[in-house]
Amino acid sequence: xxxxxxxxxxxxxxxxxxxxxxxxxxxxxxxxxxxxxxxxxxxxxxxxxxxxxxxxxxxxxxxxxxxxxxxxxxxxxxxxxxxxxxxxxxxxxxxxxxxxxxxxxxxxxxxxxxxxx
Amino acid sequence: xxxxxxxxxxxxxxxxxxxxxxxxxxxxxxxxxxxxxxxxxxxxxxxxxxxxxxxxxxxxxxxxxxxxxxxxxxxxxxxxxxxxxxxxxxxxxxxxxxxxxxxxxxxxxxxxxxxxxx
Numbered sequence: 398x399x400x401x402x403x404x405x406x407x408x409x410x411x412x413x414x415x416x417x418x419x420x421x422x423x424x425x426x427x428x429x430x431x432x433x434x435x436x437x438x439x440x441x442x443x444x445x446x447x448x449x450x451x452x453x454x455x456x457x458x459x460x461x462x463x464x465x466x467x468x469x470x471x472x473x474x475x476x477x478x479x480x481x482x483x484x485x486x487x488x489x490x491x492x493x494x495x496x497x498x499x500x501x502x503x504x505x506x507x508x509x510x511x512x513x514x
Numbered sequence: 515x516x517x518x519x520x521x522x523x524x525x526x527x528x529x530x531x532x533x534x535x536x537x538x539x540x541x542x543x544x545x546x547x548x549x550x551x552x553x554x555x556x557x558x559x560x561x562x563x564x565x566x567x568x569x570x571x572x573x574x575x576x577x578x579x580x581x582x583x584x585x586x587x588x589x590x591x592x593x594x595x596x597x598x599x600x601x602x603x604x605x606x607x608x609x610x611x612x613x614x615x616x617x618x619x620x621x622x623x624x625x626x627x628x629x630x631x632x
Binding site: 401403429433438439440441442443446486488490499500501502503504505506507 | 518545547549554555556557558559562564570572573605607609611618619620621622623624625626
């Protein structure tokens, strides 16, 4: 039973345009969400996070939006650059009410983003 | 500074053999995690070490899997009597751990060990 779902295995966008990566979750105990970026043969690299007390967090070209009622979050990259081409993982963790294991990340399957020059 | 390192980067083994995977966390990071990524899947949590506390082994898929950590440094993940379904990338991560439990620390990942069981 997948608790974090990334329903688009891949996404292709033109350089300079906006990339929107989506993620849905089912566990209402999740209260912290992260995006990781992964290049081939490397480990995932932290990109941006958001707490459930917020609905938006921005860091440069990257913005994460959280819709708690819909259990949905999205990552916007604008403008997209060819160097952004990578697999993007959505991850979530539970709060202290989830047995105190707020360190345990649950990941989606990832979305391969390709930014074409 | 140096990031998380893992060795070997690749391992091919025969079904039934034991394998040992190593992780060197970032210096000063008290928390260490092991994850597994099977082909086409997301990362699955395996085990968590934090200082001298008892590790959280809730993600280990079977008793063939075990892990140790010496103090706040190196960790080894051991898989005994490997099976073909153990083929995956095994990722190690480390983080600082705040005294306040509600704070979330960023997990920094190593490059992984690609294990292939024939």
